[in-house]
Amino acid sequence: ATRAGLFQGELVAAPVRMSLIDGESTEVWAFNGSLPGPVIDVHEGDTVEIRFVNRLSQPSTLHWHGLPVPPDQDGNPHEVVAPGESRLYRFTLPVGSAGTYWYHPHPHGHTAEQAFRGLAGAFIVRAAKDPLHALPERHLFISDLRLMSDGTIPPNTADDVMDGREGQFVLVNGQREPSIVVTRTERWRIWNACNARYLDLMLEGTTLTQVGTDGGLFETPQAGLNSLLLAPAERVEIVVSPSTTATNTKLVARPYSRGKMAADAEDVRITLAGVKLAAGTAVALPTALREVPALGMAERVRTVVLSEDMGHGTGNMRFMIDGKTFDMARVDIDTTVGLVEHWDIRNDADMDHPFHLHGVQFQLVSRRQDGVTEHAPFVAWKDTVNVEPGETVRIKVAQHHVGLRMYHCHILEHEEAGMMGQLRVN
């Protein structure tokens, strides 16, 4: 049976005071007063109607990261909601869109700040027939927050613009180092909602079993992984089971070196959560999770080049795509609905940049570096992919809706410093 319904809700972006460090109060910007915002949990086929109320002192929008919504409902920077105003976003989620998404503001010039002050939330789309529906589910929405000793959230510095902002507190569902007890095999959805922090996830002393990524489940579970790198905006689904003997472990982010340039930039190991694996038996996973259809033959190849100009002491740092900084009045690329394209995303810069394209899920084809090409071992749906310096990542993609789409680095400070372009779908 199909379940086609209507989901109606309201998201109010507003400043709210919270106690995050002892004895001090912090003004965060939150959706519906909660950090992170409420989880939106719907089904394929549902029509979603969300009223967005902007009680900030800046323009804002709601962007549905990764979802195949029409461009005029996607919170593009061209269609901002002024302070004190509201608007309705409305879209229908197609069959096949089950996956792990999120929402955050996208007003040009304010995206990074609105995100680092707390405005982001999870969005889950479920399939009518979900092979893992029997497993209890846990959500780990990871963000980071920088706080001064008086509890205030400081603005970005020049170093933040260069490297992307990392906060000293890494939060899981808004909490510091929560404790997790696993008594049965569980399905975990994990979001990297940090502005710039990379998370090289590891469950100490054990391996990980990955079952999905941004745009939903894999065809088959991938067991035995030592770690999983989540660049900003990426998501994964994993399965975590009890252990033969009770075990206390930790979910950590290992140091990952992404080429940060600030003098005091360091990459340290961070504990995200304490994890107790109770004694018990693991539930066997189905070997086939779902079918992920391969996109057809690519009919066009285009190249997209990421580059940086540090401005060498002029204070004029620029982050570019195809040699240009973002211009809202300029269309950078034209394409056609349904046309299958290869995008070769080449990173000519010295830092890693996570590349994100709006409105669709794409398939990773290959990674090429130093003349060596590594093909993706299987097809999966993604909307954000990390590109290392000197690397060319090939993706395969086809757009579904006519209109304007953004593509950008998801280190939000880089996006705001110009590393964004516009795709017009005809």
Ligand code: C2O
């Ligand atoms: Cu997560 Cu253009 O955004």
Ligand code: CU
């Ligand atoms: Cu997006």
Ligand code: CU
């Ligand atoms: Cu970047």
